[in-house]
Amino acid sequence: MTNDNVDIIIRGAGLSGISLLLALIEQGYSGSVLVVEKRAEPETQKTWCFWGEENLSSSLRHLIKRRWFSWSFSGDGQEYHHCTQSSEHAYCCLQAEDFYQYAFEKLKGLPTIEWLWNTDSELIDTVDANANNVELALKGRRVSASFGFDSACGISLPEGNTINQYFVGAWVKTSPQSFNAKKVALMSNMTADESCFEFTYILPFNSDYALIELTRFSMRDESLADMQSACEDIVNSGDYGNDVVIKKWEKGVLPMDTRIAPVKVGNWNCIGARGSMIRASSGYAFLTIQRWAQKTAQSLCSENKLSLAKPISPIYSALDFLFLKVMRKNMALSPTLFSSMAKNVNAVVFARFMTEKATFSDVLSIIKAMPIRPFVKALFTPEH
Ligand SMILES: Cc1cc2nc3c(=O)[nH]c(=O)nc-3n(C[C@H](O)[C@H](O)[C@H](O)COP(=O)(O)OP(=O)(O)OC[C@H]3O[C@@H](n4cnc5c(N)ncnc54)[C@H](O)[C@@H]3O)c2cc1C
Missing domain, CATH: 3.30.70 (Alpha-Beta Plaits)
Structure with a gap:
């Protein structure tokens, strides 16, 4: 068994791990990084969509494959259309294979990064109260680091319906x-x-x-x-x-549940979809992960510490919690909820809400768009 030390360990070479690594390198990080991935190669059968070209860091914008300025909702014989003129609110899409190809071109051959593909690993539960230190066990090797990011962490599920x-x-x-x-x-x-x-x-x-x-x-x-x-x-x-x-x-x-919590091991930071970076009411995580990666890289590069900002602001978590509670109590109402939103909110407000950039008045208009009774009922009745 050998004992090694690096500055950062990233477990999982998926969207969140690679986005962090790209952001670190682009921002001039010079520490050593170990990337450990259990697959032999990245999973490329994915398409990531999000609203607002400008929400993506300028270095990744060239990867956007398509933009749409119009989207629709339909059900029960009704159809609602949203249209915008501006790329700021356009629906954009990039493909995982383009993202990984770009990332590996940028990252390949860098002497500060060690890649371990096809590798099983185990997080070690060491808690050092005065630091962020983490440890990882690999075949015949134990690696410690000042910071550890894990996109493969376990999650604990709430009791009852989810x-x-x-x-x-x-x-x-x-x-x-x-x-x-x-x-x-x-x-x-x-x-x-x-x-x-x-x-x-x-x-x-x-x-x-x-x-x-x-x-x-x-x-x-x-x-x-x-x-x-x-x-x-x-x-x-x-x-x-x-x-x-x-x-x-x-x-x-x-x-799709704000009550799902990542299971933290020692000082390991849970990241990505399993680390509460997913918008519970929609399943969108791409932009949240990008923003988190930029912020985290910034604070690691400038102060060698972690950013304390939550990936998703508590106001959106609270709104998503209530919305999902209404759905759990009355799933059959879901088409009405989404149709009401589509009908009563315009494309710009909708896009801002979906990307956590809503203004106070946007949030009010979203709340006003919803049928009031089920929300009041959900607010005041416990869940079984
Ligand atoms: C098909 C699909 C389409 C999606 N489309 C969108 C979209 O359009 N817009 C949007 O915002 N979100 C979308 N999402 C949600 C979210 O953006 C993605 O799930 C995103 O890939 C999450 O990033 P991640 O890093 O958490 O997980 P992943 O990208 O899955 O990365 C996790 C990595 O960890 C590795 N791993 C797992 N266990 C271990 C282990 N024990 N040791 C080492 N490595 C391990 C995995 O092999 C994987 O490479 C989509 C999700 C899926 C599945």
Whole structure:
């Protein structure tokens, strides 16, 4: 067993780990970093979307593959459209494979970074009250560091009902003009029963190439295999012509609950989707992770300490908590909640709210857009 010491250990070479590393290097960090990843290579079957080009650091903006200035919601025979003129509120998307390719180009060969792929590791529970020190056990090696970031931490679930977001998406090639390439169908065909809210998300890259994704916010255990069959049925329904070829799939399960807590081991910092950087009411985490990475790199580079700012401001956590409590109490109401938001709030307010940049009056208009009774009831009744 050898004992080593580095300045920073990053466990998990996914979005949060690599975003932090990129931000550190871009901001001139000169300490030593060990990256430990259990996979042999990064997971590239992901597309990350967010609102507002300017919300992304300028060094990553060239990776944005598509921007849309219009998105829609539909269900129960009603359709609502949001349009914006400005890139500040546009819906943007970048692909994981482009992100990782750019990152590895930037980071490869740097003498201060050691990469361990395909490597199992174990966090060691050492608490040093006066410092941030962490320890990691690897095969035949024990490494300590001044700071440790773990995107693979365990999470503790609340008792009783909790909602997960399940999604299975097919990237499809169709005959030309099958999609309106200028508009994202953010939530189409919204339906719900007492434990599951379902909709289809359509991200059209071109008029003949799009992601068609079946999404469920559900309190049941959903089977991704069954959802894949259901998604295939949607793809082959004839709505997108008869010439549809599925090119690839992307899928996932994300927790939607502000009460989920990361399980902290020693001084390890839980990061990413498992480290409470996910917006509970939507499952969006990309921008939060980018902002956190920039801030953390800044404080490590300038003061060699961690930023104390919470990745998601408590006001959004409180609003998301109440919104999700209403959903848990009355899941069948979900299409009404999202339709009310779509109908009564404009694109700019919606985009600012989704990116945690809402003004006080934006927040008021979101609250006003909601049906009042279920929220008052949720505020004053306990959950079983
Ligand atoms: C298919 C998909 C699409 C998404 N789309 C969006 C979107 O459009 N917009 C948005 O805002 N958010 C989106 N999200 C949510 C979120 O942005 C992503 O989940 C994001 O990848 C989270 O980053 P992360 O670093 O927490 O996790 P990951 O990117 O998954 O990285 C975690 C890494 O840790 C590694 N790991 C796991 N266990 C260990 C271990 N024991 N030791 C070492 N390494 C380990 C994993 O292999 C992985 O590489 C999406 C999620 C998924 C799954």
